[in-house]
Amino acid sequence: MRYSAEHKQETRTRVIAAAGQVFRQEGYGGAGIDALTKAAGVTNGAFYGHFKSKGEAFRTAVVEGLEELRQGIAGFIQKQPNDWLKSFASFYLGYKRTCELGESCTLPSLSPDVMRADEDTRGAYTVELKKLIADVAAGLPESTGAGRREMAAEDRAIVLLSLLSGGVTLARAVSDPTLSARIAEIIEQAALISGSLSNTLDQ
Numbered sequence: 001m002r003y004s005a006e007h008k009q010e011t012r013t014r015v016i017a018a019a020g021q022v023f024r025q026e027g028y029g030g031a032g033i034d035a036l037t038k039a040a041g042v043t044n045g046a047f048y049g050h051f052k053s054k055g056e057a058f059r060t061a062v063v064e065g066l067e068e069l070r071q072g073i074a075g076f077i078q079k080q081p082n083d084w085l086k087s088f089a090s091f092y093l094g095y096k097r098t099c100e101l102g103e104s105c106t107l108p109s110l111s112p113d114v115m116r117a118d119e120d121t122r123g124a125y126t127v128e129l130k131k132l133i134a135d136v137a138a139g140l141p142e143s144t145g146a147g148r149r150e151m152a153a154e155d156r157a158i159v160l161l162s163l164l165s166g167g168v169t170l171a172r173a174v175s176d177p178t179l180s181a182r183i184a185e186i187i188e189q190a191a192l193i194s195g196s197l198s199n200t201l202d203q
Contacts, residue, residue: 008050011040011042011046011050012050014040014041014042015036015040015042015046015047015050015051015057016057016060016061016064017040017064018036018039018040018041019031019036019039019040019057019058019060019061020061020064020065020106021039021102021103022035022036022039022102023058023061023110023113024065024101024102024103024104024106024109024110025100025101025102027112027113028054028058028110028113028116028117029113031054031058032054033047033054036054036057055117055118055121058113058117058121059117059120059121059124061106061110062106062110062114062121062124062125062128063124063125063128065105065106065107065110066106066107066125066128066129066131066132067128068106069105069106069107069132070128070131070132070135072088073088073132073135073136073139074135076088076091077135077139081139084139085139085140085160085191085192085195086192089164089188089191089192090188092105092164092168093164093167093168093171093184093185093187093188093191094184096168097168097171097172097180097184101172104168104172105165105168107161107164107165108165108166108168108169108172111125111165132161133154133157133158133161134154134157136157136160136161137152137153137154137156137157138153140153140156140157140160140195141195141196156194156195157195159194160191160194160195163187163190163191163194164187164191166187167183167184167186167187167188167190167191168184168187170183171183171184171187
């Protein structure tokens with residue numbers, strides 16, 4: 001039986017989504033092919049019809065996850081161009097900190113595995129991260145530090161993404177809910193400062 005191109009694309013989309021959830025939940029090392037196919041509801045044959053290896057599926061899931069984050073941020077910017085950062089930081093350090101790990105953000109959950117991945121995966125991650133940094137930078141207000149060396153928008157975007165992903169990582173790792181909430185609150189405040197007009201570097 002031959003499947004239509006639309007059916008194949010739907011299956012591929014489902015496999016990528018399921019793979020992303022399993023990889024975030026179990027890590028690359030803990031996610032076997034059987035777990036991936038079970039989560040996607042496909043056979044091993046169907047899985048290998050879309051991906052040559054688990055590594056290729058992981059790379060695709062990473063790229064799709066970062067694109068999802070980029071589109072999510074774009075949505076916040078579009079809806080609230082002048083106050084998007086506050087809403088996004090609150091969402092990221094609220095829901096994205098407390099949701100199931102399989103639904104968490106790719107940036108904090110899969111970056112550690114990317115560090116150990118092959119060059120193709122790291123290269124794809126780098127391309128997507130650069131896009132993400134550029135989009136975040138474009139949404140930040142211009143710095144106006146008269147008489148001081150300004151921090152470039154892309155530099156502030158890097159600081160912001162590092163704060164948010166690192167904050168979520170720490171907040172998820174601790175077993176104390178009070179400490180987790182405290183970390184989130186502190187990081188949210190720091191994130192708003194990092195993206196603000198007054199964020200400059202001393203000469």
